[in-house]
Amino acid sequence: MRNPHFTGRESTLDRLHEELSGSAAGTFVLQALQGLGGIGKTQLAAEYAHRFASDYDVVWWVPAESDLVARASLAALAEELGVGGADSAVAVRNVLDSLRLGRPYPRWLLIYDNAVGPDEIADFLPSGGGHVLITSRSTQWRHGARNLEIDVFDRAESTAFLVQRVPGLDEDDADRIAEALGDLPLALEQAAAFQAETGIGAETLLRELRERARDLFDVFNENPPVGYPLTLATVWATSVVRLRRQSPDAMALLDRLALFGPEPIPLETFAEARHVLGGDFGAILTDTLRLQRALRHLGRYSLARVDTVRNTIQVHRLIQAVTRAELSDEARERARLDVHVLLGARAPIDVDDSDNWPVYEGLLGHVLESRVVVSAQPEVRRFCVRFARYLYVRGDYEGSRGFAEAAIEHWTRGPGAERDEHVLSMRMVLGVNLRLLGELRAAHELDEATLARMTEVFGPEHEETLRLLNSYAGDLRALGRFREATEHDELSLELHRRVFGGDDPWTLMAENNLAIDHRLSGRYDRALELDQDTLERRLRVYGGPTNHWVLFTRNQINRDLRELGEYERSVQRQREVVADYEQALGAEHPNLLRARKNLSVSLRKAGRFAEARELAEQVSEHYERRFSPTHLDTLAARCNLVNDLRVTGELEEARTLAEETRKRFTETLGADHPFTHGCAVNLAVVLRRLGRHAEAAELNERAWRTLSGTIGAENDYTLIALANLASDRAAAGDFADAADRGGKALAGFLAVFGPDHPLTLQCAVNLAADVAAAGRSGDGAAVLEGDPVRRLAERLGADHPVAQAAARGDRLDFDFEPPPV
Template structure:
């Protein structure tokens, strides 16, 4: 080893030659120790290693040994926490989590490791710093180590050694300083060691082994959710802030007038109540003189820029975009699949994602292992039934993951486009093809939030034929469920995208137009439905000809809508002609021929021609029994319509037995909860009321309403109809006040769900007006009794 000559002696003396020695480990050429004036001192660093050093007054030190340093047990603690960033951290809430830390770390003896884990940016470090601020005096020493890697741990230990004995920095090596700190911790009790942003368990376990258990407490923060049991740690998962806490954090960060926070609730929700994102947005708002609402608008247009930008004091490495990129860098080094999964999940709803939906991405066990890696870093969470696990991703992680950024290798435009297409394909592959069948409803209900999220997150300009197919099926399901506004939204987009991609004359486009017209009809938008049906019929006549089955379907649907709108002068001739044409083209046994006869019979009933209506229904029922069998759902539908026609004619002696038998058969064939069975029970209850069996009808309507609320939900048209029928039956018992009290909230609900002009809304409004008039009449009679 090379050595350098050293100058020694008192000031003004000539240079004295001195023998060169091998520099011992831990010694630095030129290092000095504080010395008393004059004289000479020997300080041992190692038993067999010596090196010359000089004091500040040039008095020589001939040897340095650790053995001559004060015993670490005698070294007092430093003044105040060591290594804690002095920068003020904005902090709100977290009462429960602070209580957990207090219970785990305060008091007692022995090496206790408490871990706080969560998504990057969730506020783990801020929570630990707040705990230290509240409880530092309860510990003999608080030490904060940045524990992202082993080098960070060693650097923190060196800081501790220097804080305890400042003079050691002048002559001990980095390694010796770290070991001196470890020795001090091992020799003392009652300290708290904060290990911030732990990445690898081995860094903590190695430190614990070096301490030999120690006599203090450990508080670790980490993005890792797993592995803590290996070191005996108790993990606590940190979640996002409550809405009111998030708004309070935004207010503290902005530090401005209340009007600046206009839209703050919406902004916090958009940012998923994530502390780092809120602080980053607040800094930007304050620096640029914006309001929260203005930031929201900018976020919609420039999301990639804002995810990577705060104010001038924002560390570029601590932005939302950068925080999660570091994790993906680490994961992608071994396997690109976790990043691909995260980009696909970004297009779904944040919660309740069926894990099985991702089966098309990769085979097992690779897919499960990739999900495990994302869960280990809190990039997603897993829950639900082990047989049908569900995934959840923070909404801001999703937002960043689907925002393209050419500078981010995990979010290039090509990768984001690929993920959107893959998410669409996974959903269409999982979607049942018969959305009107109750057997498919459980699957559809699980998928629906994710299809709607995909639609919300994408632009119609990016729609493909796969998107059109998916949204078309979704619109049909929503229509069948009575969610008509959202059904119309999806079917309108399907039609527009089909027309853009395939042209107005494409068979697929004409089907989309037909389905959109049916949805408007169901919503009571009868004039709009008529316009669309007329357009569709004209297109099919021009392209397919008058005898094509699809043309006949358009004529049938237009005639039916004319009847719904009360335009029987146009409905009857069209439906009569359509029945003749279907008999001629399709034959008497075709299912669509039977539909035409059914719809014509309904039109005759609307026109008041009950005899003709009953005759056609009886004929159609006989044909359906012959062609389809007695238990086919369409046969049961014919029996319902015939019984209703008997009821309309006040022939209750035939109507009630028909309804009773129909209920029994529907329950046997379809089950008690099938929508068709509930329709049959509803019609029977209504017939009982007409026959004067009001108590029996009331009990049935209450049961039907409960079932429809459970099966169809509160906003389905059939559920709303059950509420109307129940209120009407209550009125028939003579309790007009209770009936009015039922009609009032019902009117508000049907207006919200179906619109002010829907026929069902008009019916409820008329019933409420009638009940109010009756109440007013009764009140007048009570005040003015007859003489």
């Protein structure tokens, strides 16, 4: 990144070093280098980083002109520091925390290059004891940072630079050229490269500059300094005359490169996608020698930087700007269309294959900068839909949502947009993002309207209609409409199997979704059966255990096993899933957070309370940072932590958290959502443990009655509320009523889980105590053969805390964990 021809700026470098190093150790310093584009801010920052690298433990460069690109760069730093992951939003938060705390490195320098303004990068700025150096054209930094305004070279610096770069150039000619170019560093660099390559004399260069100086191409026209004589466009125009004469192919390539982003462009974009374009430019791409000659000419005139090691080409943003300005409207749109088609052709179709993700990552900045969403070409719009899906599959829900909304805004401007297949497909993607981001009602409304329109336009068995059919059931589940979701998904799976076949990825998604429905309805054996079939088929389709969809199913199977009472088996297998997630997707992808939460529940059920509590707290904190406080997954994580706090004896902490979480559930999902009542059941257990059994009974009674009507009396959520209500009655001394309710709960557990499930046995333990206390015999407890305390110890192990509590005669509790929907 350092410019080997860097010249001058010694006093500026000294001042910058004094500003950054002069503060007390451990003090955060935010320093902005402000000035016009092309004035040398980036080169100055790079030189500073090189000269004073020994002052720091970490030096990192962040391209800051786009929030997505900046996020990706900080995510890469997070990986280097060991705190990152595939989910860029979480990785950014982690790396900012790491820098703030100075762990593992207290001395760091971050350089944010080409920042638009303070507001655009506010969320990416760290704090702590390090230094931040910003380069920007904006003047707003003087209000929020130490500001160092960078001026053009002084004349001595300009002449020294030109003499060094151009063989045989004397100082007088260098002085005149510097005068004509206004001492602008980037213009000096281009002029020197042009002279060195072509051998053009100083007089000829100066004459052409005078004759071709056109303010029309002034790329600094947003805020030109007073008295600035010429612009970068002058040098570009002079160079391009030679380029157009010597290589029209290179000029055609430059026209297209100007419409990409300013980041390096993979040359595979042209080589692998060359057959998708026709016309003159397509002919250039299909001829390898012509393309190589064009690339060589661009590099020769310093109009592009070809990196043969990384196999990329890069054009400076200012050259891109003046190139775009030179094009006629017709030529610009023709070139833009070529760029859009090339990007779409470069991107693999299957975004679910993680091997394809690096290709999409490399296209990220170019997709945004080239404004692919404005295209009306069907193949480009299909690519846009794939790109939006890639973003959310990768875990960047916010980026995917913004991209989808921008596309929809453009695509719905013309007539007939409401029936356009690409608009409808992108709305489906947007609906997924809304649900993933916790905007459940908005997602449902959008998906319901889109599904109706898709059914009308495409028909009920069209590929896109069936895909949205899958997604819509997720909205129903999130809103607590479990029965509707089950009916919906049974129909969906039948249609998918008939239209696509059993092994199609979308059929497997439908099967996965039906398993979720059965899990929410308490039919865990059926859920496990479906999940195991899905796993077998996904392994055939995706080829390995670490594909993200395979991991998703493995995670679900371990949840099924736990709910079926296989606690220890669930723990061992879930540890493997978490490790595989970390390796495949990084430390904190949203799906990994779910897997870690799943593990924490299994640990608690297996009796490893301390480990479960520690993990649950970590997961809850991560969800709070990653999503909103009212996001469904955040609330589920907090609900889980309530149970861990209770079993570790932290009752007041559990009560406070449970009350706050129940309030959030009520505000977000409504007072009668099954998950709201589930959270109330957890709160009730804590209240009873604190001696407030009357309040606990009220909560459990309401939950039991409501859930009986909404999700069914046989659902295990309903049975858990009833079993806990029996404990509340026993705490009040009404053992007869406790025995009646406990007997009903036991009958329900027997019907759902059978006689050997831990929940069945726990209910039998409590019931036996209530029957004895009520003075009854042969009532309720006789439903199970043998001593339930002994049988529970055999099932869980004698050292399990629940088995030990039963042996002591303690009351056994039942809790609720909201599963993913």
